[in-house]
Amino acid sequence: MIKYLGILVLLLLILFPFTKTVDAKLLPQAKNAASKPKITAKNTQSGIGVSPKLRADKKALIVNFTNLQNASAVSYFLTYKQSLRPDGLKSSIQEEGAMGGLNLSGKSNQTAELLFGTCSKNVCRYHSGIKDALLEISYNLKNGKKYLKKYKIKV
Secondary structure, three states, X not given: OHHHHHHHHHHHHHHHHHOOOOOOOOOHHHHHHHHOOXXXXXXXXXXXXXXXXXXXXXXXXXXXXXXXXXXXXEEEEEXXXXXXXXXXXXXXXXXXXXXEEOXXXXXXXXXXXXXXXXXXXXXXXXXXXXXXXXXXXEEEEOOOOEXXXXXXXXX
């Protein structure tokens, strides 16, 4: 019995270097991914770009819109609270807002300036004590999808 065991071990040691190596199997999706690298272009965003910034004097919000060639309609809505009294009592806080839409006449970029105040006959009265400002941009793409972007504005 020990003799047969010794012969078996000896045969295994002799034959071991001649064994085949087996390649790992790849799933079909892994083979396709390895053979076809994906090439993606940068900035292939299908939506519109919106970048709101406060004007230097902090009396208006300037909103830059980009990629408007993808949109069929764009509207904006700015809401905020203003203090009517300098001490900021709750009873003296009033809700204010501004709204509008863009005329999409083939332009791919536009800018809108939204005042924290009112203007009449080229005379503007600016609100003070602005807080809780919120800008909402609603737009429809030409493919039919509708989007709403919200921005909290710190004044």
